[in-house]
Amino acid sequence: MTDAATVPPTDTAYEPSDRSRVKRQPDRATYDRDAVHAVLDEGLVAHVGLVQDGQPFVLPMVYARDGERLLLHGSVASRLARHLSGGTPVCVTVTLLDGLVMARSAFHHSMNYRSVVVVGEARRITDPEVVASGFARMVEHIAPGRSAEVRAPNGVETRQTVLLEVPIVEASAKSRRGGPIEDPIDLEEPAWGGVVPVRTVFGAAEPDVDTSTDQPVPASLVGYDRGAR
Amino acid sequence: MTDAATVPPTDTAYEPSDRSRVKRQPDRATYDRDAVHAVLDEGLVAHVGLVQDGQPFVLPMVYARDGERLLLHGSVASRLARHLSGGTPVCVTVTLLDGLVMARSAFHHSMNYRSVVVVGEARRITDPEVVASGFARMVEHIAPGRSAEVRAPNGVETRQTVLLEVPIVEASAKSRRGGPIEDPIDLEEPAWGGVVPVRTVFGAAEPDVDTSTDQPVPASLVGYDRGAR
Numbered sequence: 285m286t287d288a289a290t291v292p293p294t295d296t297a298y299e300p301s302d303r304s305r306v307k308r309q310p311d312r313a314t315y316d317r318d319a320v321h322a323v324l325d326e327g328l329v330a331h332v333g334l335v336q337d338g339q340p341f342v343l344p345m346v347y348a349r350d351g352e353r354l355l356l357h358g359s360v361a362s363r364l365a366r367h368l369s370g371g372t373p374v375c376v377t378v379t380l381l382d383g384l385v386m387a388r389s390a391f392h393h394s395m396n397y398r399s400v401v402v403v404g405e406a407r408r409i410t411d412p413e414v415v416a417s418g419f420a421r422m423v424e425h426i427a428p429g430r431s432a433e434v435r436a437p438n439g440v441e442t443r444q445t446v447l448l449e450v451p452i453v454e455a456s457a458k459s460r461r462g463g464p465i466e467d468p469i470d471l472e473e474p475a476w477g478g479v480v481p482v483r484t485v486f487g488a489a490e491p492d493v494d495t496s497t498d499q500p501v502p503a504s505l506v507g508y509d510r511g512a513r
Numbered sequence: 514m515t516d517a518a519t520v521p522p523t524d525t526a527y528e529p530s531d532r533s534r535v536k537r538q539p540d541r542a543t544y545d546r547d548a549v550h551a552v553l554d555e556g557l558v559a560h561v562g563l564v565q566d567g568q569p570f571v572l573p574m575v576y577a578r579d580g581e582r583l584l585l586h587g588s589v590a591s592r593l594a595r596h597l598s599g600g601t602p603v604c605v606t607v608t609l610l611d612g613l614v615m616a617r618s619a620f621h622h623s624m625n626y627r628s629v630v631v632v633g634e635a636r637r638i639t640d641p642e643v644v645a646s647g648f649a650r651m652v653e654h655i656a657p658g659r660s661a662e663v664r665a666p667n668g669v670e671t672r673q674t675v676l677l678e679v680p681i682v683e684a685s686a687k688s689r690r691g692g693p694i695e696d697p698i699d700l701e702e703p704a705w706g707g708v709v710p711v712r713t714v715f716g717a718a719e720p721d722v723d724t725s726t727d728q729p730v731p732a733s734l735v736g737y738d739r740g741a742r
Binding site: 332333335336337339342343346373401403422441445471479482483487494500501502508 | 572602606626656699706711712723729
């Protein structure tokens with residue numbers, strides 16, 4: 285494998301800075317834009333880190349990628365927003381778990397995953413039109429086509445909503461795949477080693493009590509899945 | 514619903530401090546130990562936040578709950594460990610996604626989830642015997658019974674491993690369930706609203722190339738699932 289940390293920046297890759305360069309197992313890392321985008325586009329929840337009086341906080345948040353920026357929203361945005369008047373350092377991490385790697389020794393157990401870490405500054409979006417289009421982008425991230433099926437936010441909702449943007453300037457993707465990497469001594473006697481695959485599965489859309497029985501499931505939700513986007 | 518933030522601490526609940534009290538939507542929060550433990554025991558990946566030169570970093574890590582402490586391990590532990598000689602503030606967040614809440618307006622889209630936030634200090638475990646038992650605990654967290662099926666760590670592996678502990682003193686759980694909460698105006702005309710269920714599904718254990726065809730799947734991995742623990 286290429287040591288991605290040594291790959292020079294190009295139009296197709298992010299330039300690693302000292303703070304965003306992957307130090308540990310750099311052979312599992314890439315700064316390739318498409319690889320970063322693919323993980324961000326498949327994920328649903330971001331774990332967003334911020335610092336408050338020297339204490340880190342990590343909050344799960346709904347997000348969307350909008351070109352080369354991330355949009356963040358969530359019930360917890362208010363904690364962020366109180367500290368974000370000027371642009372506040374954040375770290376946005378998205379992790380997709382693909383498998384549990386079961387080795388023949390405790391030491392070599394591992395996980396297969398794809399993850400992205402974006403290091404940057406978050407700012408609140410204040411322009412109402414940008415908030416409104418950001419709203420649509422968030423809904424599209426969850427279900428493409430859905431924003432045209434639902435009522436767009438009104439003025440009150442737009443003003444109430446704390447929507448944050450984080451430019452994707454410093455970003456890395458990391459992944460592991462495949463079976464266990466064993467110590468040779470553990471292969472001398474026959475023993476089972478392998479992987480338990482992990483998948484995120486979406487059930488059929490379940491209508492709420494206010495949905496009449498003749499309402500068809502919206503097109504954006506029929507056969508909902510995220511793997512193939 | 515009870516405002517959990519006002520519930521006094523008991524033997525069965527963590528005591529919220531100013532930094533661990535849930536400010537936003539406290540009716541979705543609890544400090545109940547069993548509720549916190551349940552999420553921690555079902556999850557597989559923790560998102561761990563730390564601060565380095567004022568910049569937050571959030572790293573996905575393997576973890577386990579061991580009574581009232583968390584054990585953390587991962588390929589990224591080295592970044593943490595370099596900054597953890599004395600006990601460093603961390604935030605450990607575990608999120609389980611249960612559903613995508615599809616409202617009739619963009620504004621009321623949401624997610625169903627269960628999450629836990631533990632705020633505390635991480636320290637490296639240095640006692641070799643505690644590292645060894647912590648190893649077993651990590652493997653048991655992934656698959657109960659598995660630690661007895663595999664080779665225990667040897668002295669070199671124990672010394673190489675960065676295992677961190679975080680006492681669970683300040684912790685909160687938060688959750689959302691159920692269908693969309695709509696603006697009355699959106700219910701005046703018939704439209705579909707509901708939930709797309711999300712589940713983490715584990716496939717049948719897949720043997721690696723070094724596993725002979727007559728090796729049975731280990732007992733700990735037969736019908737692997739995490740929901741009912």
